[in-house]
Amino acid sequence: MGRWEPNARGRLEVAALELYAERGYDQTTVAAIAERAGLSERTFFRHFTDKREVLFGSGMVLEEMLTDSVAGGAAEASPYDLVAAALEQAAELLDGRRPIVTRRQAVIDAHPELRERELGKMTSWADALxxxxxxxxxxxxxxxxxAQTGIAVFRVSFEGWARGGATEELPAIVHTSFADLRSATVTPSR
Amino acid sequence: MGRWEPNARGRLEVAALELYAERGYDQTTVAAIAERAGLSERTFFRHFTDKREVLFGSGMVLEEMLTDSVAGGAAEASPYDLVAAALEQAAELLDGRRPIVTRRQAVIDAHPELRERELGKMTSWADALxxxxxxxxxxxxxxxxxAQTGIAVFRVSFEGWARGGATEELPAIVHTSFADLRSATVTPSR
Known part of the structure; x- marks a missing residue:
């Protein structure tokens, strides 16, 4: 108990996602997650405040990344380009964690309360941008x-990617979506 | 009881919004709404299934309007233009009901569950578009x-309008927002 465990956070995350998928989110306890990961509950609570934070803890990391990306963008970049670049960068991070991200999404899709929390996270990202x-x-x-339309573009891209089994590359999809919206708005028909 | 009452629906709507603002949504009963409107509970239930539908009943009307507007758009209109035109039309309807719409918004903003329901309504509009x-x-x-970015543009416009006391014209704000997004995407900087 209490000793350092190699990759405890990652093991807890995988164990939690397995259990949420097998038993349902509501039926899964922190004790069961810790047991599945071969760790103590105390170790769980060193990494997460509760079982919900296993799903949403990385959202803050991504939010800070978005802020930093916009802040560090080239002086001549337009707001649209800055937001697109920031969200492509977030997409790269998510793409590197495909197995976790797609399992997480399946759990969230199956649970109204978690879906609402996920929407709240997106609102928070939009505010940060x-x-x-x-x-x-x-x-x-x-x-x-x-910022708000950028998040909408990202969400459409992400959901299509996750639903399609994440077989394509998310950053490319996000990039294409921002380009497609650009093309869609540039019409002389009105 | 049970007889036809002139503008019962409108009277119930105004009474409900008054009470939601005065006492809070959770503390308001259907009996109180009916009493304030000078109508029976039975009359209330001929117009609304419950006290929540007073706030969300008109959402379906607007959703059908969006669908009809897109379906009836000119053959050469682009998807972006069709969505913009549909949402401008919805904005006109909302603008014509400013006192009701702004009071409704204040009630929703004050209540997390209602805010989530409102987000769900917007998702449903996006699906319809x-x-x-x-x-x-x-x-x-x-x-x-x-569709999703169009709804994001509309939401930004609407919230700005409602928060600003609805002193401007909503259709003009929606129109400007769609034009602004168009301008924002058209940059040679990338």
């Missing part, structure tokens, strides 16, 4: 518009 | 992308 754009001097209304 | 685009032959992925 908006704040980062405004810190670069982008006017509030435009920052909000580009 | 996507289906209507696909019925015109738009490829699924593009239909999904344009």
């Amino acid at each position: 908006m704040t980062a754009l405004m810190a670069r001097g982008v006017e509030e209304r435009l920052a909000c518009l580009v | 996507m289906t209507a685009l696909m019925a015109r032959g738009v490829e699924e992925r593009l239909a999904c992308l344009v």
Whole structure:
């Protein structure tokens, strides 16, 4: 108990996702997750506050990445390009964790409360993007518009990718979606 | 009891919104709404299935309007233009009911469960727009992308309008937002 365990966080994450899929999220206890991972409950609580945080803990890491990406973008980059680049970077991180990410998504899709929490996470990402754009001097209304539509583009891309079994590369899908929206808006028909 | 009452639906709506604001949504009963409106509970239940439907009943009407607008759009209109036009039309209807719409929004903003239901309504609108685009032959992925981003543009516009006391004209704000996103994407910087 309490000693350092190699890759405890990763083992707990895999164990939790297995159990959420097998028994359902509501029926899974922290004790069962720890047991499946061959770790103690105390070790679980050193890494996660509760069983929900196993699913949403990495959201904050990605949110900070989005903020940093927008802040570090080239001076001449447009708000749209900054948001697209930030979300492509987030896509790369998710793509590198495909087995975890797709299992996680299946658990969330099966549970209304978790779906709502996931929507809340996306709202928080949009707010972070908006704040980062405004810190670069982008006017509030435009920052909000580009951040929210950027998140919508990302969500469409991500859901299509996860539903399709994550066989394609997520960053490429996100990139294509931002390009497609650009093309879709550029029409002389109105 | 049970007789026809002039504008019963509208009276019940106003009474409900008053009580939701005064006492809170959870503390308001159907009996209280009916009493405030000077109508019977039986009359209430001829118009609404429950107190939540007072807030969300008109969502279906708007959803059908969106579908009809996309279906009836000019043959040469782009998916982006069709979605923009449909949501501008919805904006006109909402703009015509400003006092009701802004009070409703204040009630929803104050209540997490209602906010989630509102998000669900927006998802349903996006699905309706996507289906209507696909019925015109738009490829699924593009239909999904344009529908979801369109709803994001609408939501940003609507929330800005409602928060600002609805002093501007919502259809004009929606129109400007779609134009602004178009401008934002058209940059040669990448």
